[in-house]
Amino acid sequence: MLSRVAENVYWLSRYLERIENTARLIKIYGRSLMDLPDVEEHEGWMPLISISGLDAVYLEHFNHASEADVISFLIADTRNPGSLLNAATAIKTNLRSSRDIFPKRMYEKISTLVRFIRNVVDRGITTTSRDAFLDAIERQVLEISGAVHGSLRHDQAYKFMRMASYIERADMTSRVLDVPSSVLSSNPTGQFSPFENRHWTGALQSLSAMQMYRRHVRQPVNAEGCLNFLLNDEQLPGACRFCLVRLDRCLQHFKYSDAARAEVDQLLARLTGADVPTLATDSAARHDFLDRLQLGLLATGDAIAETYFPPAQEPA
Numbered sequence: 001m002l003s004r005v006a007e008n009v010y011w012l013s014r015y016l017e018r019i020e021n022t023a024r025l026i027k028i029y030g031r032s033l034m035d036l037p038d039v040e041e042h043e044g045w046m047p048l049i050s051i052s053g054l055d056a057v058y059l060e061h062f063n064h065a066s067e068a069d070v071i072s073f074l075i076a077d078t079r080n081p082g083s084l085l086n087a088a089t090a091i092k093t094n095l096r097s098s099r100d101i102f103p104k105r106m107y108e109k110i111s112t113l114v115r116f117i118r119n120v121v122d123r124g125i126t127t128t129s130r131d132a133f134l135d136a137i138e139r140q141v142l143e144i145s146g147a148v149h150g151s152l153r154h155d156q157a158y159k160f161m162r163m164a165s166y167i168e169r170a171d172m173t174s175r176v177l178d179v180p181s182s183v184l185s186s187n188p189t190g191q192f193s194p195f196e197n198r199h200w201t202g203a204l205q206s207l208s209a210m211q212m213y214r215r216h217v218r219q220p221v222n223a224e225g226c227l228n229f230l231l232n233d234e235q236l237p238g239a240c241r242f243c244l245v246r247l248d249r250c251l252q253h254f255k256y257s258d259a260a261r262a263e264v265d266q267l268l269a270r271l272t273g274a275d276v277p278t279l280a281t282d283s284a285a286r287h288d289f290l291d292r293l294q295l296g297l298l299a300t301g302d303a304i305a306e307t308y309f310p311p312a313q314e315p316a
Helices: 003-033 041-051 055-061 067-075 084-097 104-123 127-151 156-176 194-206 210-216 223-232 240-251 258-272 276-281 283-308
Strands: none
Touching: 003 041, 003 067, 003 084, 003 104, 003 127, 003 156, 003 194, 003 283, 041 055, 041 067, 055 067, 067 084, 084 104, 104 127, 156 223, 156 240, 156 283, 194 210, 194 223, 210 223, 223 240, 223 258, 223 276, 240 258, 240 283, 258 283, 276 283
């Protein structure tokens, strides 16, 4: 498999995962804010930018985090490299360069998603139509995911797509758990009020893990249970440990994967050694732990790129 094609397939998959995660996050986060009393608009909506790691980019163009500005920035703003519109554009570019890899029906589904996002953004998205738009994105990406598993041969291209999804999903999980304490924070006793616990409920919902938490953890939603479930569960597709174990299994099928696998091993060791009760009650320790986890995921992605993808071309 050509390294350039592998790179295109890898990034196409990362952008697909990012689109689904961002669409679900916007929808669930907006609903969660309705349950929080007396939250000032900026304090309520700015964490959604922080979850996406876009604080610096957003504050270059906006002084205040209003609902309209935040939603527009995350969905349609071309100045935001992570917006749904820019992600759709990137998918189109990568798809064009790797179309021979995919079955025709799968190629058509991805193209349909890209056109749908661009057309709706061009027409404009209202507050009342936003949820329907985001629901449609989730549904279409799930259909594409089903096509990947059901019709794409499980060869190197498939494994590059899975590796990309696992890295992107683990990164989003860590960011959702790292919502800044400006909105919700634990009190000194470690006990959470019903409104503060709404944060953890929202985290589970934004990762499609609420029902699985109730089924397997079998206790009321709280910080420690949520953190342990989303960091260390071995069977939940959105849990960091699940993603890292599956990522390592994919890497085992490739030569020269030692550097990337070493990064994964370090991340798994970090999860194993996590003091979850402390992370649940100490927001500073939680932020530091999750920040290091995100840096490790970035290093893993860099190791994959340096090993398997062609070097960036120097400008003429």
